[in-house]
Amino acid sequence: MPPRYARHVSAHPDRTVDWPQVRLHVVTGKGGTGKSTVAAALALALASSGRNVLLCEVEGRQGIARMFDTDPLPYEERRITKGAPDQDGRAGQVHALHIDPESALLEYLAMYYKLGRAGKALDRFGVIDFATTVAPGVRDVLLTGKVYEAVQRPRASGRGREAITYDAVVLDAPPTGRISQFLGVNSEVAGLAKVGPIKTQADKVMALLRSAHTAVHLVTILEEMPVQETSDGIAELRSAGLPVGGVVVNLVRPQALGASALAQVHDDEVDPTAVASDLKRAQVDVDQALVTSLLDEARDHAVRRRLEDEQRDLVATEGVPIYELPRLAGGIDHGALVELAQLLRRQGMA
Amino acid sequence: MTARRRPGPPVLDVDALLDDRGTEIIVCCGSGGVGKTTTSAALALRAAERGRKVVVLTIDPARRLAQSMGIEQLDNTPRPVTGVDPAAGGSLDAMMLDMKRTFDEVVEGQASPEKAKQILENPFYIALSSSFAGTQEYMAMEKLGQLHREALTDGTYDLIVVDTPPSRSALDFLDAPERLSSFLDGRLIRLLVAPARGPARLMTAGLSVVTSALGKILGGQMLRDVQTFVTALDTLFGSFRQRAEKTFALLQADGTAFVVVAAPEPDALREAAYFVDRLTDDDMPLAGLVVNRASPPARTDLSAEAAITAAERLRAGDSSSLTAGLLQLHADRVRIVEREQHLRERFAASHPQVPSAVAAAMASDVHDLEGLRAIGTSLAEQR
Numbered sequence: 165m166p167p168r169y170a171r172h173v174s175a176h177p178d179r180t181v182d183w184p185q186v187r188l189h190v191v192t193g194k195g196g197t198g199k200s201t202v203a204a205a206l207a208l209a210l211a212s213s214g215r216n217v218l219l220c221e222v223e224g225r226q227g228i229a230r231m232f233d234t235d236p237l238p239y240e241e242r243r244i245t246k247g248a249p250d251q252d253g254r255a256g257q258v259h260a261l262h263i264d265p266e267s268a269l270l271e272y273l274a275m276y277y278k279l280g281r282a283g284k285a286l287d288r289f290g291v292i293d294f295a296t297t298v299a300p301g302v303r304d305v306l307l308t309g310k311v312y313e314a315v316q317r318p319r320a321s322g323r324g325r326e327a328i329t330y331d332a333v334v335l336d337a338p339p340t341g342r343i344s345q346f347l348g349v350n351s352e353v354a355g356l357a358k359v360g361p362i363k364t365q366a367d368k369v370m371a372l373l374r375s376a377h378t379a380v381h382l383v384t385i386l387e388e389m390p391v392q393e394t395s396d397g398i399a400e401l402r403s404a405g406l407p408v409g410g411v412v413v414n415l416v417r418p419q420a421l422g423a424s425a426l427a428q429v430h431d432d433e434v435d436p437t438a439v440a441s442d443l444k445r446a447q448v449d450v451d452q453a454l455v456t457s458l459l460d461e462a463r464d465h466a467v468r469r470r471l472e473d474e475q476r477d478l479v480a481t482e483g484v485p486i487y488e489l490p491r492l493a494g495g496i497d498h499g500a501l502v503e504l505a506q507l508l509r510r511q512g513m514a
Numbered sequence: 515m516t517a518r519r520r521p522g523p524p525v526l527d528v529d530a531l532l533d534d535r536g537t538e539i540i541v542c543c544g545s546g547g548v549g550k551t552t553t554s555a556a557l558a559l560r561a562a563e564r565g566r567k568v569v570v571l572t573i574d575p576a577r578r579l580a581q582s583m584g585i586e587q588l589d590n591t592p593r594p595v596t597g598v599d600p601a602a603g604g605s606l607d608a609m610m611l612d613m614k615r616t617f618d619e620v621v622e623g624q625a626s627p628e629k630a631k632q633i634l635e636n637p638f639y640i641a642l643s644s645s646f647a648g649t650q651e652y653m654a655m656e657k658l659g660q661l662h663r664e665a666l667t668d669g670t671y672d673l674i675v676v677d678t679p680p681s682r683s684a685l686d687f688l689d690a691p692e693r694l695s696s697f698l699d700g701r702l703i704r705l706l707v708a709p710a711r712g713p714a715r716l717m718t719a720g721l722s723v724v725t726s727a728l729g730k731i732l733g734g735q736m737l738r739d740v741q742t743f744v745t746a747l748d749t750l751f752g753s754f755r756q757r758a759e760k761t762f763a764l765l766q767a768d769g770t771a772f773v774v775v776a777a778p779e780p781d782a783l784r785e786a787a788y789f790v791d792r793l794t795d796d797d798m799p800l801a802g803l804v805v806n807r808a809s810p811p812a813r814t815d816l817s818a819e820a821a822i823t824a825a826e827r828l829r830a831g832d833s834s835s836l837t838a839g840l841l842q843l844h845a846d847r848v849r850i851v852e853r854e855q856h857l858r859e860r861f862a863a864s865h866p867q868v869p870s871a872v873a874a875a876m877a878s879d880v881h882d883l884e885g886l887r888a889i890g891t892s893l894a895e896q897r
Contacts, residue, residue: 195546196777227781339546341574362736388879389576390547420842422834434836442837446824448816457814458840464810464877465843471878493849495780 179251182410182485182512186379188315188372189334189409192343192397193383194390198414200227201496201504202383202489203336208505209514211247211256215331218314219244219260222307223338228260232498239267241314241328245498248505259328261314265296268306272365304346305366311335312369315377340382340397347373347380348404379409384479386413386472391479398482410485410513413476417469417491421462430466434459487511523862526802526869528894531771532561535672538769539662540801543678545785548777549806551575552880552889553873554677555583555608557773559883560890561673562606563599569607569665570675571657573650578881583608590615592661597883607671613653617643620656624753625746633746638739650679651689655761662764688765688792771801778808778854783861790865802869804893805858809850810874818852821845871896 183189189206193199200221207219218241221228226236232244237260247256269292286292295302315333338346372378380401384394394411401408421429428434436455443450479486489507492500508514531537542554551572558570569592572585580586583595585608592607621639622630633639643649658676665671729737764770772793776786786803793800825841832838862870873892880886 196548196779196782200781225781388578388881392577418843418846420846421836421839425834425836425839428836429840439837439840442828442835443824443841445831446827446837446841448820448824454814454816457812458816458844460813461847462840462843465847467877491850493846493853495853 180512181514183379183514185376186409187330187332188311188378189332190337190343190347190378190380191334191383191412192337192340192380193412193414194340194393197383197385197390198496199339199383200225200231200336201501202381202412202414203334204228204231205489205501205504205508206381206514207258207332207334208245208248208501209508210332210334211258212250212509212514213252213254213256215247215256216328217247217256217258218328218330218333219258219336220263220311220314220333221260221336222263222311223336224262224264226262227336228262231496231501232260237262239264239271248502248509256331259330261310263307263310265303265306266292268310269295272306272309302362305362305369308347308369308373309365312372315372337380340393343380343397344400344404344406347401347406374405374407376407378407380406381409381412383412383414385415386475386479388475391475394479395482398484408484410487411479411482412508412513413479413486413488415491416488417465417472421466421469426466426469429459429462430470432463485513487513523866524802524869525896526773526804526871526893528557528560528871528890528896529564531801532557532564532566532673536769537771538665538673539658539764540673540675540771540773541658541678541765542676542773542775542804543789544775545782548775548782549873550775551579551677552886553773553775553804553806553893554675555579556880556886556889556893558606558608558673558675559595559598559886560894561675562595562604563602563887565602565604566673567605567671568673568675569609569661569671570677571609571611571654571661572677573611573654573679575610575677576879576881578879580610582882585610590619590657595883611650611654611657613650614643616653616657617649620757629746633743636739636743636746638736638743642743652758654679655765656757659757659761659764688796688798766797766799768799770799772798773801773804775804775806777806778857780857783857787861787865790868800868802871803861803865805870805872807875808872809847809854811851812844812848814844816844816848818845818848821848 189203189210191199191203191206193202203221204219207217211217219228221237228244229236234242234244239262241259241261243257244260245258247258249255273286296306311333314330317327317329319329337343382394382397384390398408398411436452436459439458440450440452440455443454448454487508488511489504492503494500505514531540540554540557542550542557544550551574554570554572555575558568562568572580575583575585577586584593585595587610590609590612592609595606595608598604598606618634621633624630625633654676658674661671661674665674774786774789774793776782783805790800790803792798821841821844825835825838825845828835828838828841858870858872862868871893873889876885876888880889
């Protein structure tokens with residue numbers, strides 16, 4: 165496969181970014197890998213140099229509101245924060261949207277059919293509920309349809325109060341196990357509904373999802389099951405004709421020990437008396453138990469680092485750009501997200 | 515905070531739960547990626563090796579775990595797991611859920627062969643049975659009901675352990691049966707069925723607005739598929755609702771125990787808290803909380819701050835000091851353990867009545883019986 169991901173020159177000649185054409189970044193990952201955190205960090209990273217970015221969530225979790233410490237988001241685009249500043253200190257704006265299928269359906273109906281009273285009747289007869297929960301795939305079309313609308317929205321003409329247009333949209337998508345179905349469901353529905361507006365809508369959304377303007381990024385941690393799932397996910401996306409983006413390796417353990425130190429610790433070759441005298445020099449109240457404990461802890465760490473390295477090698481065989489983000493001991497708050505965003509920018513993801 | 519020892523939250527006594535012959539069903543639930551499948555398998559194995567006749571119903575096990583349990587093929591039939599210690603007189607079977615097959619079986623079991631064929635071939639049914647977001651949840655509960663009925667009649671099993679699907683939200687599987695059956699029972703169905711039946715007695719002006727709007731949204735052909743489907747399914751509606759109600763009652767029964775699984779992360783514990791509240795509201799029997807993947811505690815009580823200060827001192831003289839690296843790793847470990855501890859305490863503070871057990875993170879993924887056994891031991895040996 166040709167290296168589609170050759171780095172391109174960005175607005176700053178000394179910076180290259182990997183996804184200059186992409187306007188829709190879909191972020192997926194196995195549960196527990198921190199996919200929502202990565203989606204938020206990516207939105208912050210893309211929102212620099214005055215660019216507008218929309219961060220969407222579709223799973224009803226209100227994770228964005230929690231991460232940015234705001235009130236629960238309505239079905240309405242809200243500016244939530246400034247993005248990560250570029251070299252010149254210029255940031256952009258991050259907006260957020262919580263997409264729920266019921267609101268998306270009502271909006272869709274209002275937009276295309278001018279359904280006023282009938283909309284209410286639909287609700288009374290359980291049609292809204294049917295379409296958004298039971299009818300196969302319709303829910304997903306509604307969700308991706310709204311994202312499509314935000315990506316393809318025509319540029320504002322400059323008069324009146326119009327909807328904002330975005331330079332990029334980041335979608336915090338369902339987990340890897342369901343991502344192909346979620347995105348590809350449009351073709352499934354299009355197959356079920358052979359004619360009609362749902363079919364037309366599904367076809368349009370599918371065309372965007374399969375285009376060079378979309379990239380599906382996968383978040384993983386360096387453990388066997390998530391890495392396996394990432395690899396399965398990439399294969400599935402490719403066979404569904406969906407554009408695979410990069411892999412974000414999240415929650416990487418601290419690299420406090422270099423390769424040779426790590427090997428020494430792992431193989432029990434560190435001289436405890438040297439460590440003891442170092443500690444004494446650093447004014448630590450030292451005894452033998454402390455030295456043994458520190459070395460034991462470091463050995464636990466070295467064992468895990470080896471396992472991580474094996475998994476990292478596996479990720480590398482996928483032949484897609486890889487970005488790494490550290491595990492932050494303090495957890496995720498706004499400051500941490502900005503830190504992660506800067507790391508993604510430095511690695512060229514944005 | 516650590517100076518005064520407060521009485522901790524109650525501890526979940528895993529062995530007492532597994533040994534109690536009154537426990538007939540254990541449902542493991544929680545958000546995705548917290549190790550639900552592994553926890554269910556570990557509990558099932560421990561129960562079997564303590565003398566119970568166990569079947570574990572898994573939804574989507576990791577490949578190597580499935581292989582080691584001998585359930586890599588999706589055939590909806592429980593198969594004996596080899597390598598289980600039979601000394602205590604127990605046994606362990608495992609199966610992986612095939613949701614479409616289970617749905618097909620429900621239809622085949624309820625309808626005449628002719629009608630069943632008509633339903634199974636309907637495009638809408640095919641899509642519904644393989645992709646409806648709630649089908650997996652519904653079928654997991656359906657399969658649980660089946661296994662339980664079989665267990666009662668022929669005594670093959672005295673304990674069923676169920677893993678729940680990786681839902682959008684952990685609550686989905688409680689709601690799915692109700693949602694599907696209320697759809698199949700509801701006004702919309704009657705409305706859809708009405709034109710196909712002929713008599714236009716229901717066709718008021720309001721209804722025609724609704725059907726025409728539905729036709730517009732879904733397209734006429736899909737609407738016809740739906741109509742054919744619900745007409746064919748019409749006679750089964752009652753039984754679908756009955757089944758959903760029975761399953762719900764089974765989940766509320768004394769023989770059932772819910773184990774909420776979480777990881778020591780804010781999202782997973784928040785989801786666990788929702789789940790606990792929901793179970794309480796619905797009078798579901800909650801056994802307790804299992805917190806998986808807990809970071810191993812530090813081996814010395816040197817504080818994170820002291821370790822960082824010392825590391826900085828050493829780095830000032832030698833930027834690549836190995837001892838500084840050791841101190842930094844220690845500080846990181848202490849901080850993570852403190853954070854996890856804090857998250858668990860916060861959960862306990864808002865749910866003081868919920869017993870919990872903590873399983874330490876394993877160095878690598880679990881994909882054999884030995885690993886499952888280690889988790890079982892770690893869960894049972896709480897101090």
